[in-house]
Amino acid sequence: MKKKALVIIGVALTCGGVRAQDGLKNAAALSLPLTDKKIVVAHCMTNIIRYKGHKFEDSCNPDFFSPTGNITASIGGLTQVLPMEDTLLTGAPLDSAVAFDLRAARASGIDAFQFYYPLHTEAWDEIIEAYFRVSEALHIPFSFTFCISHPSGGTQADRVASFAGRINRIMDAVGRDNPRWLRTPDGRLVVYLWAGAGLADIPEGTGVGAGGSDADVPRTPAYYVARAFTDLATAVHERFACIYDINEQITSVKLNDILDYFPACWIWTLPYREHYIGNLVAATCAKRHRSFTGSAFCDFYTSKLLAKGTWNIFSAEGAAAAGLQKSDRKYIVTGLSYNFRKLWEFGIDHDVPVMNIITWNDYPEGHHLAPEINHNEGFSILLNYYKSVWKKEPSPYADRDVAIAFFKQYARATKPSPYDFTLVPVETGIDPASEDSVDVVTLLRKASTLTVNGQSVSVPAGMADTRFFQAQGPVQVAVGRNGASVLAFTTPAWITLHPLRTNRLTYSYSSEHRTFFAPLVGTHNLWPTP
Template identity: 60%
Template sequence: MPFKALRVNISLLPGIFLLLLNCSTGFAQDSLKNLPEYSLPLTSKKLVIAHCMTNIIRFKGHPFEDVCNPDYYPPTGNISAPIGGMNQVKPMEDSLLANATLDETVEFEMRAAIRSGIDGFQFYYVLGATDWDNIIKAYFRVADQKHINFKFTFCISHPKGRTEAIKVAEFARRINGIMDEVGHNNSHWLRTPDGRLIVYQWLGEPLADIPQDKKGLPDAYYVARAYKHLADAVHEKFACLFTINEEIDRKKLNEFLDYFPATWIWTLPYGGKDYLGYMVADECRKRHRTFTGSVFNDFYTSKTQHKGTWDMFRSVNEAVAAGIDKMDRKYITCGLSYNFRKLWEFNIANNVPITNVITWNDYPEGHHLAPEINHNEGFSILLNYYKSKWQGVPSPYADRDVAVVFFKKYKHDVKPSPYNIPVVPFQKEVIPPSWEDSIEVVSLLKSPAQVVVNGHKANAVAGFSVNKFQMQNGPVDVSVSRNNSTTLHFKTPEGITGKPYRADRITYTFSSEFDNFYNNLYPGFKPQYSHEYNPQFTAK
């Protein structure tokens, strides 16, 4: 090839030299910092989006994984008997959906979630789980066919190991497979008003290769670059929410806010003025970034872990072989309904555009809203009430009296026997465990009335009230009376005990809405009950 002379405008030489210098030092690569789109709105209306454990559903040929399989709930009659039953959660849908198709199951999940006040799912999405993609496609398919108004997106979760290029390639191949089938323009995708796909991260930083010599750039730059590579590979623009899963200082937070439009906080409980959300929300306001609020109702891992670690026993056989002395369960003190209520009130005060529910169906970690015999509908009623306040619409319960009771099955300092698997707080306890040594009733009343629990009375105002009562062994009897007339009455199927046979710190809820809430939820659905410490209970 003959040589051709290169003509250069001499006036451009300083700029060209500076560009070459910047490229050599790596600073010119930083084309992702403080992009204008980071300040654009994330939503056009307020939405409740729940973290959904993609694979934790029940349909024919697809049982629940061991760590939430109802077969291992009873303390006897199954292979987990030597540890007093592996699980302390029992999803109601197990028997209903044992012979269901995948499409029937995802329809159930969406309809149940909508009844709990949820507008969409962000799917827990990990490397290697290629069979989960068919589940996600089924959600889109059924939402389209049944005209169910529900939103979906991905939550890229702890993508550890291998190189960034390999990880991005796998995620891109799978996401493209889903999008090619359901359509990029499908109305069920969770998108910003300007069309970006909202994508969540849960400990999502390991997607990036972070070099030893970072060329003066923060880790957040390399993380943002990795997600830009993924977005390009799926022919999308992302609006990524980075996760805050532990205490973070302003410097590190602002490094992420340089490169991301929004954030969300995982299971950090509300600790009054020291709650991390205050600082994060404040910085987001200053930086014109989107702070999305989070709520979680409970945290008691029914799953068992190798003692002192987060290394979970993934099978019942593995757990039983290890034995009680070599395992523990993790716990966050949530103060019955206190943490859930205060996080909601914080979100309302900060006028967040999205409230993230942790979680829809992570039964193993005990922060689920999906139908289960301990949580029942209590937290869903609170969610629907607070959602109406947040969105500025009438309460769905404005036309009647409602009472919801919350309690633990035994006091926090009682030692279960003989199956006392250690329950270990894994964060600084900002809510005193003693707060859970009571019976708590949340009432939503048409006018002032008396709340009566086991014969003990307390006054409640019109609208929203919280009253606490002394713990008393046996089932809990709740009523509301006004002008010497009882307007509602129920007795809980479950009871309180002074002699628990196994460690079990999950919060139990029940309400006057139980029958209404589960009535006609899905054809053939019949709610189940927990009554370990109320042997006299019989279902209606």
């Protein structure tokens, strides 16, 4: 399953089912605000949650993590992630799993989830209802909404009816006036799209600037998408503010077509670089009086094994049968902490109303923020810090010193043996050499000396990013000031010269490890060495 980009689509409803183009294009509602306060919204893979009777999908199932002793041993183990909740919640009821998820998300600075919502996944609806139920019972402040994702099959009327039936049942069950629905100040339900244009029947030959007609009036693809979401909004007795996803290096013409009919955009996993697409999107949104929402993702390396040259996901059995020669893994160079930091800084510079996190729990694609043995708490600490800067609030770490280490577990030129998978880059722009280092981010009360594996440098107060040589062995981090030790830690994971299998996940670990996880898991050590 692929992830989403946040683009807010504000679809103006028209009275009596009127379909005139003027009722949708550049409607006044498209310029209304999305939120009256800054919020962090994470894409949540609805079905990727562990509880009794409900396992993780194969691509993140810890049963296939070990290189031996399971059906994927012939490829050195299918998965390369170990979600914390699998250790904690294998025998827990659904509500307990949801409670852990919500507490962990709040600790990570998340305010809302937009749930991945494809067709034909009716069994997932009880999971969404549980989030409403548990957040209310435990008084956890959180908001929720849907992310309509790659609908296909049947006609537009069929797809709208299917989604509407399910959404109506959920809204009736949890309450349409439930304050946990993610709504605009004027009461519209915020709805995300991820490859959501498939909801519409778009006439053959329709394109931006050419073709397509309805009642002899030329139309563009965004018109038909907006019309389909208007139909869906009508069917669920709501007004929508839809967020349209951008999953490509979009052209100005196509972007303006989208903004003719939608109030905002969110960008999927397009990394920060010199000519970042966000510059075009932000400037165009400002010119068109639309809401530009920021997006950040921390990593991208698929634990899922894909049929070579496609996005078709193998099951564990299929992966073992395909072997190394008929499969590959996708990745994006993110420069360790660089991409996450720069995307956050971009959102802060543009004073966006919403920051979208890609993702909360898509372990199979490796851009998860949820607790897991590779990412640990490092990116969550960065999120909390940047969120405070964005909201002009005191840093949650203002009263102490913090250091976070980020690294790959082997250099890019090192060849894993014997399980060396083909890696396929899906986006470019960040120098791969930037990942051949140990990246240490410090949040310090005063200027100090930072020492990593015996190499010392002076670092300033506040936030700083410092790179060190990627040496074999554990990463040892220490901060000293005025001849006294301020903090010190050694990472459980090591850098190796002899990796057994391909693994380009970013590893992070920090001086906050115990402080972050103790409220979630108590004093137990849940982490084996990866």
